[in-house]
Amino acid sequence: MTIVLTLLEAIFILLSIVIAAATLTWVERRLLGFWQDRLGPNRVGWEGTLQIVADMVKIFFKQDWTPPFADKIIFTIAPAIVMATVLMGFAVIPFTTHFGIDLNLNIGLLFFLGMTSLSVYGVVLAGWASNSKFSLLGGMRAAAQMISYEVFMGLAVTGVVMLTGSFNLTDIVQAQTHLWFVVPQFLGFVLFLIAGIAEAHRLPFDLPEGENELGAGFHTEYSSMKFGMFFVGEYAGIILISMMTVVLYFGGWNGPIFPPVVWFLFKSTGFIIFFILLRAALPRPRYDQLMAYGWKLMLPLSLLNLAVTGAAMLAWS
Amino acid sequence: MMITFYVAASLTLLTTALAITRSNPVHALLYFVISLVSMGVIFFTLGAPFAAAMEVIVYAGAIMVLFLFVIMMLSLNKVTVHREAGWIVRSVWVLPLFLVAGLGSELARVFLGGGSVGMIRVVSPQEVGVRLFTTDISTVELASVLLLTGLIGAFHLGRKER
Numbered sequence: 001m002t003i004v005l006t007l008l009e010a011i012f013i014l015l016s017i018v019i020a021a022a023t024l025t026w027v028e029r030r031l032l033g034f035w036q037d038r039l040g041p042n043r044v045g046w047e048g049t050l051q052i053v054a055d056m057v058k059i060f061f062k063q064d065w066t067p068p069f070a071d072k073i074i075f076t077i078a079p080a081i082v083m084a085t086v087l088m089g090f091a092v093i094p095f096t097t098h099f100g101i102d103l104n105l106n107i108g109l110l111f112f113l114g115m116t117s118l119s120v121y122g123v124v125l126a127g128w129a130s131n132s133k134f135s136l137l138g139g140m141r142a143a144a145q146m147i148s149y150e151v152f153m154g155l156a157v158t159g160v161v162m163l164t165g166s167f168n169l170t171d172i173v174q175a176q177t178h179l180w181f182v183v184p185q186f187l188g189f190v191l192f193l194i195a196g197i198a199e200a201h202r203l204p205f206d207l208p209e210g211e212n213e214l215g216a217g218f219h220t221e222y223s224s225m226k227f228g229m230f231f232v233g234e235y236a237g238i239i240l241i242s243m244m245t246v247v248l249y250f251g252g253w254n255g256p257i258f259p260p261v262v263w264f265l266f267k268s269t270g271f272i273i274f275f276i277l278l279r280a281a282l283p284r285p286r287y288d289q290l291m292a293y294g295w296k297l298m299l300p301l302s303l304l305n306l307a308v309t310g311a312a313m314l315a316w317s
Numbered sequence: 318m319m320i321t322f323y324v325a326a327s328l329t330l331l332t333t334a335l336a337i338t339r340s341n342p343v344h345a346l347l348y349f350v351i352s353l354v355s356m357g358v359i360f361f362t363l364g365a366p367f368a369a370a371m372e373v374i375v376y377a378g379a380i381m382v383l384f385l386f387v388i389m390m391l392s393l394n395k396v397t398v399h400r401e402a403g404w405i406v407r408s409v410w411v412l413p414l415f416l417v418a419g420l421g422s423e424l425a426r427v428f429l430g431g432g433s434v435g436m437i438r439v440v441s442p443q444e445v446g447v448r449l450f451t452t453d454i455s456t457v458e459l460a461s462v463l464l465l466t467g468l469i470g471a472f473h474l475g476r477k478e479r
Binding site for chain 1: 354441
């Protein structure tokens with residue numbers, strides 16, 4: 001009985017995530033329009049709310065073309081890897097004390113890191129299997145970028161793990177009842193957020209796509225719903241990173257007056273909008289700048305964060 | 318948990334065998350990645366969640382991506398796949414067969430001996446950390462010396478000529 005209930009809960013959560021990710025494609029275009037002083041899609045339905053329905057109909061009816069020069073099997077499973085790994089990441093997110101797929105996994109945080117590191121394969125393999133130079137360049141950029149930024153992501157969250165003494169995400173949220181970790185771990189928070197943007201390969205770190213130099217990067221050869229999977233997977237990735245930031249640094253479901261789940265979704269939405277604002281506001285760096293920035297600035301800073309956190313904990317105890 | 322263990326174990330054996338016999342290097346590598354991930358599942362079912370997570374994050378998620386990165390840069394084509402297939406002939410199987418026979422007989426002995434397989438207790442991440450920095454400190458130190466050597470070597474090779 002519990003298995004069926006958990007399964008239903010999991011299906012409900014994952015389905016909501018996918019729908020929310022699809023809706024975000026419209027939200028993003030409207031918000032970008034607002035910030036750039038233009039309208040954005042506002043024709044289909046009230047203020048364009050039905051735009052995603054129109055987009056879905058269109059994308060499903062497009063010709064699903066697999067290039068004859070591509071490696072067919074890998075070309076087909078690459079979008080599925082992206083989607084599956086991102087959705088697996090949601091398995092450990094505690095929405096409230098009782099709502100979530102696996103709330104008490106003792107390696108919750110490590111599971112999330114593992115899934116984000118596996119999601120690299122989807123992007124890299126898409127680039128390789130397409131067998132075209134733009135895709136290959138995009139895939140190689142993705143591999144180097146995501147491996148580098150994963151290192152700082154892991155080191156940045158270690159500060160939180162040290163303060164809590166657990167990888168369990170429910171424990172991490174409960175440890176923030178009185179003080180959110182963004183205060184003692186501010187540097188860690190900034191590093192995690194930057195690494196998160198790079199992991200989700202969003203602007204300003206969307207060099208694997210880099211449309212002005214690579215066509216569309218790793219998904220240049222993709223069409224129809226295979227492309228749609230990459231697209232929705234990217235937005236699901238944004239939701240995942242936002243929720244993870246809230247869980248690790250902004251007290252998860254903690255908050256006065258309103259019910260916990262409202263607080264959780266409210267904070268997460270704030271970060272999602274911040275991600276979209278970044279796209280509207282920042283230019284894209286050069287590739288070598290991105291790598292140099294990662295290894296020469298972010299790595300020393302995350303090590304410093306670890307050392308200071310450890311020293312402070314020693315002095316405190 | 319036992320069913321999961323056997324499914325993961327047979328998947329590991331199957332994908333490892335495929336990883337050895339495929340002549341397309343990227344396909345071989347992907348089978349090996351699946352093998353590593355299912356090995357993580359084996360660790361998890363045997364009560365070592367931390368080792369399972371490390372298997373996925375470090376081996377499958379980082380080292381294998383670097384391998385893939387290098388293979389992608391080599392721009393391998395049908396010719397190389399054909400040449401690779403030419404290397405997998407009957408005579409190369411002789412030594413591996415002996416080794417497999419040795420391991421297999423050992424495995425059969427364990428199975429026939431009726432020893433219990435399965436989870437004895439769950440080892441928490443804290444326990445692993447404490448062990449690494451108390452009783453097993455020499456291993457950690459040796460590994461760090463090895464990594465430092467690698468780092469110095471990479472620095473030397475990657476240094477710009479003046």
